[in-house]
Amino acid sequence: MKQKINIRLSLVSLIAIVATVIGLTCVYYNLFQQKVRDDLKQNARLLVETGVFQTSDNSIEHQEKTIENLSSGNLRITWINENGKVIFDNDTDISGLSNHMDRPEIQMAVAKGEGESTRHSDTMNMDTFYYALLLENGTILRVSTQAITVPRIMLTALPVILVITAGILTGCVLIGHLLIRQLMKPLEEMADNLDQGDLPVYKELEPFMYKIRSQHENILAVVKSRQDFTANISHELKTPITAISGYAELIENRLFDKESEIHIARQIRHNADRLLSLITDIIQLSELDHGELPRTFDYFDLLALAEECVKDCRPQAQRKRIHLVCSGFSAGINADRNLIREMVDNLIQNAIRYNVENGKVEVSVYIKNEHPILSVKDTGIGIAADHQERIFERFYRVDKSRSRERGGTGLGLAIVKHIADIHSARIDIDSIVGQGTEITVSF
DSSP: OHHHHHHHHHHHHHHHHHHHHHHHHHHHHHHHHHHHHHHHHHHHHHHHHTTGGGOSSOOOGGGHHHHHHHOOTTOEEEEEOTTSOEEEESSSOGGGOOOOTTSHHHHHHHHHSEEEEEEEETTTTEEEEEEEEEOTTSOEEEEEEEEEOHHHHHHHHHHHHHHHHHHHHHHHHHHHHHHHHHHHHHHHHHHHTTTSOOOOSSGGGHHHHHHHHHHHHHHHHHHHHHHHHHHHHHHHHHHHHHHHHHHHHHHHHTOSOGGGHHHHHHHHHHHHHHHHHHHHHHHHHHHHHOTTSOOOEEEEEHHHHHHHHHHHHHHHHHHTTOEEEEEEOOOEEEEEHHHHHHHHHHHHHHHHHTSOTTOEEEEEEEEETTEEEEEEEEOSSOOOHHHHTTTTSTTOOSSHHHHHHTTOOSOHHHHHHHHHHHTTOEEEEEEETTTEEEEEEEO
16 A cells, blocks of 8 residues: 555656646746747847838948848848848848748738748757848848757756656655655554544544444454354253263163163153254354345235244144134235244244243234234243343343253244344334243334
8 A cells, every 4th residue: 555655646746747847848938939039029120220221222232241240149130122032131142042022920021010920940940930020111121040949948958857857756755655654653553453442633534433443343243242152052062962972871881770761762862852953043043144145035925924833833832731823914025935934933932932831822913004013922931121132142041941941942033033134124022021022023
């Protein structure tokens, strides 16, 4: 990042230098051109004021020496009669000169009294500036001078420009390095102290800081959750495996009598079933965590699905002498049917598992404020208020010992919460200890 900023600062500096050089050269060359034109006009008027070019017979043989003395430097003086013939030129033999009446500055002088033009010489890479003045006797006095062009000026000044450019670029790189270090220092400090509450130096970074801190806290929470989940899995799996291993050792060493054989077999099967349930729920949670897995959303009747789940769970309820009923109205939802079925099954099984003997579980479907609602209400042991917010956490149990006795894995409600999140559904819980619990899912 620092290298990119340095390169871009250097590039911007180089572009600025080149643009400045070109711009200033063009500006000053335009000023120079205007100065040359003004000097030509002034020289022409000074020459006219000498009276040398006021002869009426256009004979200047006796005046040539005077004119040559008046011309100085690279100023060229040309005197042209009213027909365009050159009658004097201090720079060229007039015998080889053609008629000048076709020259733009001469035509302008004849028409307006004065004229000027500029012509470029590619061979010499020079510009020639002309100024022509119509005299009272009908003749035309023209003065001209040469000046180098913009490309030639820049080529001449190129070594100086390169030296200045190198110096400026070096300065820009050094200053840019210092600025970048100053700019990056608060960011580096912020990265090193992400958990602290200090705000960044730059106000523009406050939203970024809050976002990064929030993501950082979420990542830490996810990491902690997974660590806890791994620890809980190890603990939960260890219990039935240890039991199975212990009973298998009794069988291996024949340390039981005939009367205990059925009890041992029953305990092995019970722990094997518990182990299978744990593995099944863990696999399902892993699949639900994988957000990229394909989901099949269809439109179906929530009441019809609830009635199917009640029918499947009725034998389990009858074994515990629980009265299980389903009621309500048809409510269509667009959802993954298999996941919603898993959700309803888990809620019903949970209501049966933590109910009291001869209790009741009511499953109902209705529409409230145009939202389909699923409600599972039981007359069970209830959940204390301080536990209600945590019952959807993985492996969380209100009473761990009694929960294991009732056969729960501690993952059923976590699966329910995952499925609700996938369908953007809201879960509400209303529970009183000793009276029962009602869980509602709003789609």
